[in-house]
Amino acid sequence: MRLRAALALLAAVFCMAAASDPAERLPDPAQEARAREIFKDVRCLVCQNESIDDSDAELAQDLRKLVREQVAAGRSESQIKQYLTDRYGEFVLLTPAFSAGNLALWLVPFLIVLAGAALLFARLRNRTPDAELSEDEAERLRRLADGETH
Amino acid sequence: MIAEVGAFALILALAVSVAQAALSAVARVRRSPVLAAAGEASALVAFLGVLVAFAALMHAFVTSDFSVANVAANSHSDKPLLYRVAGTWGSHEGSMLLWCLALTGYGAAAALVGRSLPAGLRALTISTQGVLGVVFLAYTVFASNPLARLSPAPVEGRSLNPLLQDPALAFHPPFLYAGYVGMSVVFSLGIAALIEGRVDAAWARWVRPWTLAAWSMLTVGITLGAFWAYYELGWGGWWFWDPVENASFMPWLVAAALLHSAIVTEKRGALPGWTVFLALASFSFSMLGAFLVRSGVLTSVHAFAVDPTRGVLLLMILGLSAGAGFGLFAWRAPSLAQGGVFAPISRESALVLNNILLAAATATVLLGTLFPLIREAATGEAISVGPPYFNLTFTPLMTALLILLPAGPLLAWKRGDARGAVQRLWAAALIAVAAGLLTLFLVSPKHAWGVAGVALGAWLIVGALAEILERVRAFRAPAAESLRRLTGLPRGAWGMTLAHLGLGVFVLGAVFETSWKVEAAETLPLGGALDAGAYHVVLQDIQAVQGPNYEAERAQLAVTRNGRPICAPSPERRFYPAGGQTTSEVGICYQGMSHVYVVLGERRAGQDGPVWLVRAYWNPWATLIFIGPTIMALGGLVSLSDRRLRLGIGRRKEQPA
Numbered sequence: 001m002r003l004r005a006a007l008a009l010l011a012a013v014f015c016m017a018a019a020s021d022p023a024e025r026l027p028d029p030a031q032e033a034r035a036r037e038i039f040k041d042v043r044c045l046v047c048q049n050e051s052i053d054d055s056d057a058e059l060a061q062d063l064r065k066l067v068r069e070q071v072a073a074g075r076s077e078s079q080i081k082q083y084l085t086d087r088y089g090e091f092v093l094l095t096p097a098f099s100a101g102n103l104a105l106w107l108v109p110f111l112i113v114l115a116g117a118a119l120l121f122a123r124l125r126n127r128t129p130d131a132e133l134s135e136d137e138a139e140r141l142r143r144l145a146d147g148e149t150h
Numbered sequence: 151m152i153a154e155v156g157a158f159a160l161i162l163a164l165a166v167s168v169a170q171a172a173l174s175a176v177a178r179v180r181r182s183p184v185l186a187a188a189g190e191a192s193a194l195v196a197f198l199g200v201l202v203a204f205a206a207l208m209h210a211f212v213t214s215d216f217s218v219a220n221v222a223a224n225s226h227s228d229k230p231l232l233y234r235v236a237g238t239w240g241s242h243e244g245s246m247l248l249w250c251l252a253l254t255g256y257g258a259a260a261a262l263v264g265r266s267l268p269a270g271l272r273a274l275t276i277s278t279q280g281v282l283g284v285v286f287l288a289y290t291v292f293a294s295n296p297l298a299r300l301s302p303a304p305v306e307g308r309s310l311n312p313l314l315q316d317p318a319l320a321f322h323p324p325f326l327y328a329g330y331v332g333m334s335v336v337f338s339l340g341i342a343a344l345i346e347g348r349v350d351a352a353w354a355r356w357v358r359p360w361t362l363a364a365w366s367m368l369t370v371g372i373t374l375g376a377f378w379a380y381y382e383l384g385w386g387g388w389w390f391w392d393p394v395e396n397a398s399f400m401p402w403l404v405a406a407a408l409l410h411s412a413i414v415t416e417k418r419g420a421l422p423g424w425t426v427f428l429a430l431a432s433f434s435f436s437m438l439g440a441f442l443v444r445s446g447v448l449t450s451v452h453a454f455a456v457d458p459t460r461g462v463l464l465l466m467i468l469g470l471s472a473g474a475g476f477g478l479f480a481w482r483a484p485s486l487a488q489g490g491v492f493a494p495i496s497r498e499s500a501l502v503l504n505n506i507l508l509a510a511a512t513a514t515v516l517l518g519t520l521f522p523l524i525r526e527a528a529t530g531e532a533i534s535v536g537p538p539y540f541n542l543t544f545t546p547l548m549t550a551l552l553i554l555l556p557a558g559p560l561l562a563w564k565r566g567d568a569r570g571a572v573q574r575l576w577a578a579a580l581i582a583v584a585a586g587l588l589t590l591f592l593v594s595p596k597h598a599w600g601v602a603g604v605a606l607g608a609w610l611i612v613g614a615l616a617e618i619l620e621r622v623r624a625f626r627a628p629a630a631e632s633l634r635r636l637t638g639l640p641r642g643a644w645g646m647t648l649a650h651l652g653l654g655v656f657v658l659g660a661v662f663e664t665s666w667k668v669e670a671a672e673t674l675p676l677g678g679a680l681d682a683g684a685y686h687v688v689l690q691d692i693q694a695v696q697g698p699n700y701e702a703e704r705a706q707l708a709v710t711r712n713g714r715p716i717c718a719p720s721p722e723r724r725f726y727p728a729g730g731q732t733t734s735e736v737g738i739c740y741q742g743m744s745h746v747y748v749v750l751g752e753r754r755a756g757q758d759g760p761v762w763l764v765r766a767y768w769n770p771w772a773t774l775i776f777i778g779p780t781i782m783a784l785g786g787l788v789s790l791s792d793r794r795l796r797l798g799i800g801r802r803k804e805q806p807a
Contacts, residue, residue: 020671020765023754043534049392051536054385094536096521099531105521109514109543116506124494137490140419144351 018056019064026068035071038080039064041094051094153218156206160247163199163254164287166192170257171280174439178273186273186475187805190261193276196283197258200251207247207296208238217303220244220296228699236320240311242444242460243296245323249440250286251332256360257283260335267356274342275335282334285467293463309728310530312700318378326398331437332364334403336408340429344482349422356414357429358463359790361412362645364432365405366786372398373779380776383748384734386767388775396519397439400512404432406676407508410501420498422487423479426503434472435512441468442519451527493565500558500566507551514543552657554604555650556613560620578616582609589611594641595668603661610654614647622692645789652781657745659774667767673754683768686710686744692753692762700724702735705750705762709739716741721750745769 002112019039026032044060052060052067063084070080084092096102174189176182211234216222224241225234239248257279264272290296339357375398380388389395406427415425445461492498501705507605518535526532556578560571586605590596619625621643622635668683679688691706702724707717719737726733739746751763 008288021751021763022672034425041537041538049536054387080540089532091532091534092478094534095538095542096389096533096535101525101531102521102533105517105525105535105539106543108517109510109547112510113506114512114548116502116509120502124499126494140351144417 018060024061024064024068025074028072031071032068035064035068038067038071038077041081042067042084043092043094045088045092050081120148152209153215153297153299156203156209156242157295159199159202159206160250160287160295160297161291162195163203163250163605164284164291166199167254167280167283167287168195169280170196171277171284174273174280177454178270178277181269183280184271186269186276189276189280190264193254193257193261196280196287197251197254200254200287203297204238204247204251205245208235210297211235211237214307214547216305216307217299219298219300219686222300222304222307224309225307226402226699226715227306228728229315230698231459232317232320233315236314239323239327240314241296243290243294245327246286246290246294248323248327248547249331250283250290252285252327253279254283254333256332256335260338260360270354271339271346271348271353274345275338278338278341278345279334280522282338282471285471289463289467293460309699312724312726312729312731312733316378316382319382320377322371322374324371325367325374329364329366329368329371329405330398330401330439330724330740331365332360333405333433333436335360336429336656337433338363338476340426341478343426344478347482349415349426349486351419353462354422354425356407356557358416361405361408361429361432362786362790365402366783366790367407368402368405369779369783369786370396372402373776373783376779377776380772381736381738381747384736386533386669386747386769386772386774391518393536394443396515397442399517400519401432401435401439403508403512403515404428404435407512408432409503410504410508414498415500417485417491418490418492418498421502421505422486422489423483425485426483427479428505430472430475432470434475437464437468437471440643441465447807459622470801490564492563495561495568496566497558497561497563500554500561503554504551504558507547507554511544511547511551514540514547518543521766528742534595549606552610552653555610555653556616559617559650565649574620575613575616578609578612580641581612582606584608587617595666596800597665600661600665603665604658607654607656607658607661610657611651614650614654617650618643618647641792642789643788645792648785648788649782650785652778652785653780655774655781656778659771659776659778660769662771663769663775666770670767671751671763671765673756673765675756675759675761678761680764682746682766684711685716685766685768687748687764687766689762691763695722697724699728700772702728703750703762705737705748705764706736707748707764709746709748719748721748723750723752740773743771747772 019036026035036053040051042052042063044050044052044055044057044063046059047055047057050060065086067080070083075083081093090097096105098106100133153452159593170189170192173185173192177185177189207218209215210218211225212222212231214221214225214227214234216225220241220243221237224244225237229237237244239245257276258587260279261276264275267275312446312560336357337361338540339353345355348700372395375395378390379390380386401603408425410427411421411428414421441461441464490498518539522533522535556575557571561567582605586601589604590601590700593600618636618639621639624632627635670680670682672678672680674680674689676689676691684712686709688708688710689705691707693704695702695704702722704720704722707719709719709720717739719739721737724733724735725731734749734751737748739748745767747767747769749765751765753760753762755761
């Protein structure tokens, strides 16, 4: 972790959508567009949390060259991503894989929604709302009401 | 000399905070008004102490006193005055001092305006605020002294990162911290309520103004940061799901949830436990943010003042404060009353749904930020969680929330009328669909998500307006009656409408900008041109410019549309010799709500003389991205000025019905 931070400082990148540099561009606009889509999901490994689409670092340039070559050679997006993960590990992709190790990452937010809904449902079932205010509630309402109840 | 006075005042503030915590706690136990008053006076003195220390540090920065280590490390005598002032909070030490200033400031404010709170609750709140003050002041005094001297003093300072020398960023931290630390009062109120064992409507009514104030400040702070990223980083992005951005976004989401759940607790006495939980969580997330940004555990584009050793200390502070808070919660919350009952279709249910979705959205941000660390620590495998993850999790959750949003305010408390709400919203739904269709036919290229997003933005804006129309019975009561109702609406209602409307404006801007932005980049010789959408950009001239602490190349460009001149932006590429960095000053032409955004890149050798890399973007409706949150923050402040919140409980006058 620390090593990576130090490397990033060494690279001292100033970033600005580096991938649009015309010197690097593929001649075929359709292929170039596909390459740009892939860049957005590939991490610049020495930078501080940037995709190779943004970074000006040398490594990012190399990775862009690599991806563009593969796109030009007609390889598919998944083939290229597979090639990158084989070479650099899962770390290189900005979208985490939907795998056993990342199960919590993908599922917890939706489990929270389910758990919340279940709790709400239980709370609603537990007590049927009564039509009239209880005496206690009416008293509280009198104390709280200030013209507007919104 | 002045630095020493400041350092002394800081130590004094620490000692007085100890007194504040102790006196107020004893005041609660003995039920002694005298001790309670002493505790409140201590809160004021602690604030004054930190204020003096802060003023001393600012003085050292303004006068470029390089015998103060922090000034030598983070300032330079060439720097313009504004950035010397902003340098006060531009470093780790200075920003922690700003944090302490806000913390004691909020403590003093709570002591000053808290008279209407029950004595016991008040004393415990002031005491908890004192404990927080002790913890953070002790950290500042012992581990991060901003006023430490350097001997021998250097002749010149090492300057501030030039990227940070920017007006938006100069004021970004004060707003951000006013937001982060504003949650401390809410945290203290939560602790106090748990100790007292009472979470009732009066308590919730007290939580709301502090949350509103802090949330509004945080909104402004985050927006300034996003605006800075937009025009300073030079590629037109404004939100990157970067860990540091996430660190500020999580407290914002939790505070937004708290604002809504506190309404339920205030109006109906329901959800007391959950509201207290959020009150504790909001400041815990603020502290988590302070830790994440400074500790270096995360790699980020803008991690700042990184120091792993002090990171451990901050982690301990976070662990102890949040741990104690949630421990107390686990112990006391089960004894809290359940509160009023409500039907499935009711304002309460709508607000609970809002909270479920906001909590889940916060969880995605938290997981996306911390999961890579956890996974790496547990298995040694490094993974990355980038923007695609958030687009797949956060965005659907938020979309669900935004679709439901306009219905919530139209439902009655206890038992709402679903059919009535639908009837009142069908016009808004029609307008939203029409807006989507209009976009589909008028805007090219076709973009399905963009069309859906525009419809959603319109739905929010029109839905917010429909709620106001409903309140004043527009078109159903005589116009005079509606007008009377309109002027009689409480500010809280206006605040809510503004906040929801601002959200819609933001959605419109964000959707338009991301869906229909156009990017172009070429290497141009003098006289060369490139096209970004309908705009034709010509590089006319390049000049060398000498700034106060930088050297620059400035481009003169001419932008035309269909041959008509539009504007003449002059972006710069700056080099700061003091730090050896290069930055870019973007040229932006404002075309209504849209921007032509031009960046000057590096000079290269071309075939016949030099060429320059020029990037031009067409960012449609980009201004709305920043106006939307500004309207939301304004809504928060309008709501804050509501007389219900200004006047104490029990001191309200009867209003004519």
